[in-house]
Amino acid sequence: MGPAEIEALFTRGDGQYLFARWGRPVVPVVFGVDDASLAVFKGAFEAVVALAGHRMAETDPELGANLMVFCFRDWAELLEVKDLGRLVPELPALVARLEAAGANQYRIFRFDAAGTIKAAFVFLRMDAALAAMEAETLALAQAVQVILLWSDRAFDGTSPLARAGERVILRPEIGAVIRAGYDPVMPGVARDPSHALRLAARVG
Template sequence: MSTDSTEPTTPEQVEAFFTRASGDYVFARWGRPIAPVVFGVEDETLSVIKSAIEACIAIAGHRIEDVDPELGTNLMMFFLSDWAELLDVPHMGDLIPDLAARVETLQAKNAHQYRAFRFDDAGAIKACFTFVRMSDAMAEVPAEVIALSQAVQAMLLWSDTAFTQDSPLALSPAGTVIRPDVANLLRAAYDPMLPPSARDASHALRLYARVMAG
C-alpha cells in the first residue's frame, strides 16, 4: 500500500483504469441505489464493512437503501475460508453460473477475491457479488483495509488489471484511506452528466475533464 498518490495527469492514465487485459474499454457504474448485505463475519467486523461501503457511496454521491425493490439486496459480500464453501451455499449456483467450474478455477489460481457483476438494459451495474477468501495471509490484514478495498472495487467496473499491482488504498496520517486519484475518479464517474456505461475509450476523456475540474 502506498503512502501517497498523485491524481491522474493524462487521459491515458484514466483510460487504463477501465481498459481490460483484452484491450477493450469497458466502464459501468451503479444505476440504482445500493442495498448491501454481508455474510460470514462477526458483528464487529460487519460494522466496519458497512462503514466502508457507506464511505465509498458518499464519495461517489450515490445512494444507499435497505432494500432493492427488484432484488432485495444487490451488493452481496461473502467472506469464507475456502472456495469449496461456495458449493454448499443454497442457491449460489443461481448467482454464479457454472459454479463448480468457477470454484475449481479460483482454487487453481489460489485466488483471494472474486467479483461477479450483473447489469441492467442500459449497461449500468444492478448487482455485485463479492467473495473474499480469508486465507492465513488475509487474516493478518486489518479489517478496515479489506473492507475499504472491497467496497471501492464494487463501486465501478474497474479493469481486471487495475489493482493487481497497486492497492486502491493509501496510508495517511489519519490512517488507511482511498487513494486520492481513485477517489477523484470515483467521484467523477458518478457525474450525472456522464452515461452509466461506456465501451468507447473517448469516455475516458470526459472522465479526465471532470477529474481535473475537481
C-alpha cells in the same frame, strides 16, 4: 490523473474499454463475519457510496440485496450456500478454477438492460494474507473495487488505498475518478476510450 492513466483503469486485458457504474441504489449484505466486522464493512460501503454521490437503500425490489459479500475459509464452502448457484451460473466450475489458481478473492458483476451495474458478488477466501489485513483496510478496498467496473488489471501491482499516518485512506486520485464517474452529466456506461478524456476533464 491524466487521460491515459484513467483510460488504463477501464481498459480490460483484451484491450476493450468498458466503464459502468451502479444504476440503482446499493443494498449490501455481508456473510461470514462477526458483528464488529459487519459494521466496518457497512461503514466502508456507506463512505464510498457517499463519495460517489450515489445512494444506498434498505432493500432492492428485484433482488432484496444487490451487493453480496461472502467471507469464508475454503472455496468449496460456496457450493454449500443455498441458492447461490442460481445467482452465479456455473458455480462449481468457477470454484474449481479459483481453487486451482490459489485465488483469495473474486468479484462478479451483473448488469441491467442499459448496461449499468445491478448486482455484485464479492468472494473473499480468508487466507493468511487477507486475515492479516485490518478489517477497515479490507472493507474499504472491496467497497472501492465494486463502486465502478474497473479493468481486471486496474490495481495489479498497486492498491487503490494509501496509508496516511496510522490510517488507511482511499488514494485521492482514485476518489476523484469515482466522483467524476458518477457525475450526473456522464453516461452510466461507456465503451469508447474518449470517455476517459471526459473523466480526466472532471478530475482536473
